[in-house]
Amino acid sequence: MLAIYKKELRSYFTSMTGYVFIAFFLVIIGIYFAVYNLFGQLANFEYILSDASFIFVILIPILTMRLMAEEKKQKTDQLLLTSPVPISRIIVGKFLAVTTVYFIAMVIISLYPLITSQYGLVPFKIAYGSILGFFLLGAAYIAIGLFVSSMTESQVVAAVVSFLVILLTVFMDGIAGMLPTDNKSAFLILAVLLLVLCWITYLMMKNITLSLLLAIVSEIILTAAYFLKPGLFDGIIIKITGWFSVIARFSDVIMGVLDISTIIYYVSIVFLFLFLTVQVIKKSRWS
Amino acid sequence: MIEVKNLVKQYGNHLAVDNLSFTVEKGQILGFLGPNGAGKSTTMNILTGYISATEGTVVVDGHDIFDEPEEAKKCIGYLPELPPLYPDLTVREYLNFVADLKQVKRSEKAQMIDKIMNMTKVTDVAGRLIKHLSKGYKQRVGLAQAIIGFPEVLILDEPTVGLDPMQITWIRDLIKDLKKNHTIILSSHILSEVSAVCDQIIIINKGRLIVSDSADNLSKHITGSNQLHLQVKGDKEAIQNILQTMEAVSSFEFDKETIDGFTSLTVYYRDNQDVREEIFYAFSDARCAIIEMHSTHMSLEDIFLEVTQDSKTKEDNKEVTVNAGDL
Structure with a gap:
């Protein structure tokens, strides 16, 4: 694991990627810092992070696109997967390496509130709370990017897909607002969603009986729940999309609410996508 | 040392490896022979745990590659068809990375890398980036990578591809030299190459074992045609x-x-x-x-023609394996 971590981290700094990422990150945050804190004479660092959170859409794909896609293309995954290192450690090593690059950038920006504090009172708790939240948010996006990268051989495809996925999470709140809230349409949307999920399991497992059975059973349960307890479906779509809206949690953090559930939320997103990445690689060995 | 039993690998409807079984004894060199697309690389990828088999077992030094992958992989050094090189690393950095991956002890690492670079004659390019190396050098760095950690089993997929005739003879000598401490499986589609270094030869076609015999028997038969x-x-x-x-x-x-x-x-x-x-x-x-x-020497193609025709007639008796003597 350490070997992979060291090699990945090096490769960010022997190629341009690491420097480009950090430079771009610092430029954007720096512009906001100058406009809000220096010229605008605001003491709140969290506003910067809130408004600058769109940079993930562009920057995370740059960091993560080559992680697994390049290994597959160059066939170097043959070296990694035939070495006596479990797949999970390979993935965690890679994740930690990217997160370290991101961490370096975060360390630099965490000096900014100290600069502002020279000229007035800074709400340090909220400032550093949101920096921690911002870091966790980025780590969650990195895990998603790593997952996308493991599904393709092409860096470009990996970059575009992770760009779209992150963009979707940013807009998720807006999209959820447009969806109907009454329980009948919620029921229909869920029913369709379940069918799609069963179809995906069919595509992955090529087992028609199992997928059909799964579809029938889940639809029956759903219908039963709808007729027995229709109240369960009130606004459920918004709840579900809200759960996937990685960035929505961050707006709570900006307000000064960094509770344990938010931290657990981001950490579990990281674990979920690292787990999925390992599964994708294991799966590709079988087909 | 290596025991392969009833190995099957299926891609959709296509059978890449069809019920393949063989064993390799310690200290032997096994030649894996077959035309392009015969399933050589697929079999090697399964042996090294890169891909999994649809059915069957592979046991390396007492460890099942599917049940105890880490233990089994520790005994294997693998040179795939395309050497798995990182173009942006120098040769020494790359070998260092591989040594770390294979958990070589820190105290032995530098010495081992120097020794292996000498063996594979890549010492003079140790500081160069891999992307600037010629095909022959890349192949040799790939070989060095497989030898790192001195695993008991070496699996080499077409190790002489892309080398000039002088390097080919040199690499054959190196493989013979490695035989003293290692069990080796190497694949090729060139008969003379395999018969020059191997003790045991397996010919496969369309994923099936066609001939399994000692190199002496096979070459005797081939020259006395x-x-x-x-x-x-x-x-x-x-x-x-x-x-x-x-x-x-x-x-x-x-x-x-x-x-x-x-x-x-x-x-x-x-x-x-x-x-x-x-x-x-x-x-x-x-x-x-x-x-x-x-x-006239019987070429690999002739053997294939004969043997595949032979196995077709014998298929009715469910007898696919034939001895070289029956050819």
Whole structure:
């Protein structure tokens, strides 16, 4: 694991990627810092992070696109997967390496509130709370990017897909607002969603009986729940999309609410996508 | 050392490896022979745990590759078809990384890398970026990577591809040298290469085991193929007259292409009778000069043709494996 971590981290700094990422990150945050804190004479660092959170859409794909896609293309995954290192450690090593690059950038920006504090009172708790939240948010996006990268051989495809996925999470709140809230349409949307999920399991497992059975059973349960307890479906779509809206949690953090559930939320997103990445690689060995 | 049992690998409807079984003893070199697309690389990828099998077991040094992958992989050094190199690392950095991956002890690492770079003759490019190396050097760095950690089993997929003739002979010597401490499986589609270094040869086609025999038996059979190719100054009739009187000659066949005044033909003779001398005197008595005479070696293609036809007829008896002697 350490070997992979060291090699990945090096490769960010022997190629341009690491420097480009950090430079771009610092430029954007720096512009906001100058406009809000220096010229605008605001003491709140969290506003910067809130408004600058769109940079993930562009920057995370740059960091993560080559992680697994390049290994597959160059066939170097043959070296990694035939070495006596479990797949999970390979993935965690890679994740930690990217997160370290991101961490370096975060360390630099965490000096900014100290600069502002020279000229007035800074709400340090909220400032550093949101920096921690911002870091966790980025780590969650990195895990998603790593997952996308493991599904393709092409860096470009990996970059575009992770760009779209992150963009979707940013807009998720807006999209959820447009969806109907009454329980009948919620029921229909869920029913369709379940069918799609069963179809995906069919595509992955090529087992028609199992997928059909799964579809029938889940639809029956759903219908039963709808007729027995229709109240369960009130606004459920918004709840579900809200759960996937990685960035929505961050707006709570900006307000000064960094509770344990938010931290657990981001950490579990990281674990979920690292787990999925390992599964994708294991799966590709079988087909 | 390596035990493969009833290995099957299926891609959709396509059977890449079909019920393959073989064993390799410690200290042996096993040659894995087959035309392109025969399933050599697929089998090697399964042996090293890169891909999994649909059915069957692979046991390396007592460890099942599917049940105890880490333990089994520790005993294997693998050079895939395309050496798995990172173009942006220098040779030394790369080998260092591989040594870390294979959990080589820190105290032994530098010394081991130096030793292996000497063995594979890449010391003079140690500081160069891999992307700037020639194909031959890349192949050798790939080989060095496989040897790192001195695993007990080396699996080399077409190790001589892309090397010039001098490097090929050198790499063969290196493989023979490695045999002292390692069990080796190497694949190739060139028969002479395999017969030059291997103790045991396995020929596969379309994922099936066709021949499994010791290299000596196989090459004996291949060289003793009872055929002579002749080019004679003279016309067909005269040659026919001479050959028909000879008892050792079972049949002969004229080539389709003839040059004015010269006739080319293949002579088949009965087992274990050297007819070359007899033919020479017979033709010289008839004043027909022999311009060229050589015994034709059975090429890999010939063996395949024969063996695949053989296995087709034997398929009814569910007997796919044939001994080289039956060819």
